[in-house]
Amino acid sequence: MRIHILDNYDEMSIKAASIVASQIILKPDSVLGLATGSTPLGMYAQLVEMYQKKRVNFQEVKTFNLDEYLGLAPDHPQSYNYYMFENFFKHVNVKSENINIPPGKPDNIDRACLSYDRAIKEAREIDLQVLGVGTNGHIGFNEPDFKLKTETHVVKLTQETIKTNSRFFDSIDDVPRRAISMGMGSIMRANKILLMASGENKAEVIKNTVSGEITTEVPASLLQLHPEVTLVLDKQAGSYLY
Numbered sequence: 669m670r671i672h673i674l675d676n677y678d679e680m681s682i683k684a685a686s687i688v689a690s691q692i693i694l695k696p697d698s699v700l701g702l703a704t705g706s707t708p709l710g711m712y713a714q715l716v717e718m719y720q721k722k723r724v725n726f727q728e729v730k731t732f733n734l735d736e737y738l739g740l741a742p743d744h745p746q747s748y749n750y751y752m753f754e755n756f757f758k759h760v761n762v763k764s765e766n767i768n769i770p771p772g773k774p775d776n777i778d779r780a781c782l783s784y785d786r787a788i789k790e791a792r793e794i795d796l797q798v799l800g801v802g803t804n805g806h807i808g809f810n811e812p813d814f815k816l817k818t819e820t821h822v823v824k825l826t827q828e829t830i831k832t833n834s835r836f837f838d839s840i841d842d843v844p845r846r847a848i849s850m851g852m853g854s855i856m857r858a859n860k861i862l863l864m865a866s867g868e869n870k871a872e873v874i875k876n877t878v879s880g881e882i883t884t885e886v887p888a889s890l891l892q893l894h895p896e897v898t899l900v901l902d903k904q905a906g907s908y909l910y
Contacts, residue, residue, distance in 0.1 A: 669878060669891070670898045673906035677866050681710025684798075684864050684900045688715060689724040691796045691860070697728040701797035701855070702756075703808075704733065704748040707864050708800060709755060716759040726762045730791050732784075734799070734808035734855075736770040737844040738777075738822065746836055747772055770820065770848040781820040781848065788854055797858035801865050804828050805873050805886035809849035812885045818853030822846055852890060860896045863888070865905040874901060875908035 674680040688711065691698050702708075718724045733748060742749040749769045757767060768787055774780035788794065799807050809823040810816055824846055825833075834840035855861070865874050877888040878899070884890075891897050899906075 671878070671906070671909065672898070672900045673909070674900070674902055677710060677902050680864065680866060680900050680902045681708075681714050684708070684711040684862060685714030685718065687862055687898060687900070688796065688798065689718050692724050692726065692729060695795060696725065697730070698795040699730045699732065699791045699793065701794040701799075701850070701858055702731050702733050702752065703798045703800045703864075704735075704751045705800045707866050708798060711798075711864065712756040716756065719760045726760045729762055730766040731762060731768060732788055732791070732794060732850070733769040735823075735847050735849040736772045738772060738846040738848055739844045740772040742769075742772065744772070746842075770850070772848070774848075777822055777848070781822070784820045784848075784850070785854065788850075794854070794858040796860045796862060797855055799855070799861060799863045799888075801863060801870065801873055801877065801888045802829060803832065803869055803873055805876060805888045807852075807855065807863075807888050807891075809847040810852055810855075810887045812887060814884060816884045816887060816890075817851045819851040820854065821849060821851055823849050852887065856890065856894055858894075861891060861894055861898070863891065863897065863899050864901070865899070866902045868904040868907065870901075870905040871908045874899070874905050878909060 736748045740747040811826050830843045834843050837843050876886050882889045
């Protein structure tokens, strides 16, 4: 693992954006795996700025998002589809046909999962997968469990994840209880992985990710088995690594 510990969130976001931009500059038709949540917001803002300054071009890029809440329409303000378009896709030149996000309201869930995996494989797998990490170690919506699914699947969210994500909703009762998530197999098959974390509340899980036991009870710990992982952290998230 390569580990970059930056002074603050803004510097962390700049570093993460530079890694993504470098990937695209080296390979203009890169396939990117993308994450949502509060952590990558700064990275997306930096990438938009780079695009506006003509420092990076997304025209040939293909993207696959990690997950989506089940039951939320694409235009729901808390859907990850809405998040991605409002914070990134609307502001850069990724072609609409190259954007892939798991459906929140599929006609057939099993068929949607199979279709998503097939699309990833047809795209030659993922060149760079961007990840955040939950305080319980989940990546995507792959929650701690005694076993993990390798392919795209439906997840029942843990109470900890529901509570954490309730800050984005009017009430905890509004948080969906299930999501559709890319599986650990697709994540681990990515050529490169970039994991971002910010804040003191992520320090323990980052320590477990880097040097803890490899266990499905901390899904992020499986990244120790991947040959090309870069962590970009602020000082608080990396404080237990000193």
